[in-house]
Amino acid sequence: MMKLPGGMRHKYEEFLEEETLHVLDGTVLDLDVVYEDLDKHILQMQYDVVAFGYDPYNAKSFVERWSKENGPFGIEKVIQGARTESVPLGELKKLAGQRLLLFHEKLMQFAMGNAIILEDTNGNRKLLKKRYEQKIDNVSALMNAFIAYKNHKESFE
DSSP, rough: TSSOOOHHHHHHHHHHTTTTOOOOOSSSOOOHHHHHHHHHHHHHHTTOOOOOEETTTTTTTHHHHHHHHSSSEEEEEOOOOOOHHHHHHHHHHHHHTTTTTOOOOOHHHHHHHHOOOEOOOOOOOOEEEETTTSOHHHHHHHHHHHHHHTTTTTGGO
């Protein structure tokens, strides 16, 4: 965080204060620590997680642990790219246009504001992830969650 420019660091400090951003110790991401942090958050917020979507890049140990502790039902692998992103991004765009996507957390509002969708000549969409300093990981996670929701709608009724 100390390497961020002043304005961006201030924004990140705002997210830390809001408790939507968790900065973990160390320079190497330990997925067991991430898992424990998420598990604690799920319990604290009293969420009932019935499905989740994930990008398989570097997620193997996390997903294996989740499956072992919670069962394999509802786990959806979401390969990143226009083939899988196009339809859900179009649907999320419609929901946003109808003001049906509401985010009370500043971190999510920030990420949504940074999200740029690339559309090719065939109308296929995918998230643009080139802007390193303006993170959109939450938007990608939202898309993955939306895909898992759509594939397991009956579990949410």
